[in-house]
Structures are given as structure tokens and as C-alpha cells.
Amino acid sequence: MIVFTYDNTFDGLLSCVFFAYEQRKFPDLILSEFDQKPLFIDEQYYVDTEKEKSKRVWKGLEKKISKFAQNMLLSVWLSELPETTMLLFRYIRKNIDHPQGIEMNFGDDDVLRIKDIAQKVGTDARKLIQFVRFQETADGIWFAPVSPRYNVLSLIVPHFKSRYAGQPWIIYDTVRNTGLYYDTHTVQEITFSQKDLVELKSGKLDNEKLSDEEAFFQKMWKEYFQSITIKERINLKLQRQHMPKRYWKYLPEIQ
Known part of the structure; x- marks a missing residue:
């Protein structure tokens, strides 16, 4: 098992993506500094958050996915659900690796889950405005x-x-x-x-x-x-x- 540890920020997550491609090491689990670590780990890496690297990853995504998909990605991050980090990492990686991206591939479980969470976050924001x-x-x-x-x-x-x-x-x-x-x-x-x-x-x-x-x-x-x-x-x-x-x-x- 390969585990990445990061500072639990969005820039930190994008830095994890950069580190993974740079080192050709793709994590099975990404944890914050305060999460409990699994008992059996083959390789563990602490990934420093670097703004320049996170910007490079985001600029690369902007070329592969629409503005709508970018907003969905950010909404999923705001959900703060436990699954968010690995879900977003997989989604970003799939869009980077696929020639045309996968944002409209609703046969993919991660795409469907991204869409579902983003809708719930958007509904929560609209309700908040009302009340x-x-x-x-x-x-x-x-x-x-x-x-x-x-x-x-x-x-x-x-x-x-x-x-x-x-x-x-x-x-x-x-x-x-x-x-x-x-x-x-x-x-x-x-x-x-x-x-x-x-x-x-x-x-x-x-x-x-x-x-x-x-x-x-x-x-x-x-x-x-x-x-x-x-x-x-x-x-x-x-x-x-x-x-x-x-x-x-x-x-x-x-x-």
C-alpha cells in the first residue's frame, strides 16, 4: 500500500497529483496529518504543498475539462466528506490520462459520484441563501x-x-x-x-x-x-x- 500524507488543503491535493506523476508513485490512500494511519504500509510519503506545482496541475485541468466540471470539482471539495480526497484524486487522474477527459462519461462511478455530491452541495448553498x-x-x-x-x-x-x-x-x-x-x-x-x-x-x-x-x-x-x-x-x-x-x-x- 502506498500512502500520501498532506496538509488537507485543496492546493495540497493538487500538489499530491503533481508529486504522483513526478515520482510515478500513485497512492492507494491519501490522508491528512491528523488521520489515523493503517497498520500495514509499504511506502509512505509526506507531500509538501507547493503553490506553483498546484497551479500547474490546475492549468492542465482547465485544458481538459469544462468550467462546469471545474466548479463541480470545487464543490465536491467543499463537501468535506471522508471520501473526497481519493475521489477527487481519481477523477483528476482519469481526466489527465484520458485524451479527451472523462467529465461526461456517466458510465464511470467516480464521475457519477462527483456529480451527485456537487448537486447536494449546490442545493445546500441555495437553501442557505433562502433561509x-x-x-x-x-x-x-x-x-x-x-x-x-x-x-x-x-x-x-x-x-x-x-x-x-x-x-x-x-x-x-x-x-x-x-x-x-x-x-x-x-x-x-x-x-x-x-x-x-x-x-x-x-x-x-x-x-x-x-x-x-x-x-x-x-x-x-x-x-x-x-x-x-x-x-x-x-x-x-x-x-x-x-x-x-x-x-x-x-x-x-x-x-
Whole structure:
């Protein structure tokens, strides 16, 4: 068994591809530095992440696969599923080795799995856009905690930069304890302390952290939601189908 170890970054994965072709050593398993190693290993290599080499691999892929397939590949990486690393390595290798690439060969199990995961990640991003609820904080920043199934914050940034271009906002992933802050000019990654994270996971900020008007508007929104509800037509099964329950704690109208 040949095992590669890398830093668990996308550039690191592309560096693994470069290393494999450079050394003519193709791994049976690619692990991060923190993964448990199998008991029996014939050869083991630690692959350093090198930006120039990863760029060369990506430029080579751009010549073999469409922009759509490139986006699918990146979406699969954002899924963070355990199978992702080896799945992407096999997919990249097959496209490099095949004269015309294999992105449309749906008879290939890896192509089908790439397509399936990419669709799920895309659906998660679209749902997140629908169910983000901002709360105005006392310092004038619009804040929204979220808990997406996949690591999709980077996919929803273009929408919110366009939709809320003139106001500062934070969208915070409480699952991964990382968020994006937009100051009306640029987007930067931020992280809160574990102490703050406990509150964020509840889905609601303390009243003293909210603007004077926020609590009032939340109360009005709840009353409106309640007033338009027709009790005789409540269908919880249908509601959960269109509005998955895992988003409810972040929706004022449901709280």
C-alpha cells in the first residue's frame, strides 16, 4: 500500500497529483496529518504543498475539462466528506490520462459520484441563501448565524455582496466556527471564541447586543407570520419539506 500524507488543503491535493506523476508513485490512500494511519504500509510519503506545482496541475485541468466540471470539482471539495480526497484524486487522474477527459462519461462511478455530491452541495448553498435571517446588532452590523451541512459560505458570498452591497454583514458558520465579514468593500474570514460560539449556536443574540429596533421588528415579523397562518391548513410534513427543520432555530418566525 502506498500512502500520501498532506496538509488537507485543496492546493495540497493538487500538489499530491503533481508529486504522483513526478515520482510515478500513485497512492492507494491519501490522508491528512491528523488521520489515523493503517497498520500495514509499504511506502509512505509526506507531500509538501507547493503553490506553483498546484497551479500547474490546475492549468492542465482547465485544458481538459469544462468550467462546469471545474466548479463541480470545487464543490465536491467543499463537501468535506471522508471520501473526497481519493475521489477527487481519481477523477483528476482519469481526466489527465484520458485524451479527451472523462467529465461526461456517466458510465464511470467516480464521475457519477462527483456529480451527485456537487448537486447536494449546490442545493445546500441555495437553501442557505433562502433561509439566512440577519439580525441588526448594536454596532450596526447585520449578523446571521448558520449551520450548513457542507462548507458552502464561499459559494453564497457573491449573492450577498450583490444583494446587500451597501451594508456591513457577517454570516457565521457555527458548525465550523468560521465566518465571513463584509465591510461594504471587501470580505474577510473571521473566527469567534468558543465562549461566544455557545451563544451563536442558539440562533439568537442577547438583547443587549441587538440594535434598539431589531427586537421590535422581530416581534412584528412573528405577529405577521402568526396572523397569516391558517390553522386548519397547517401541514407540518409539507412545511418541513420546503423549509428543513435544521434551519428553524435561525428563523425568528419559527422560534
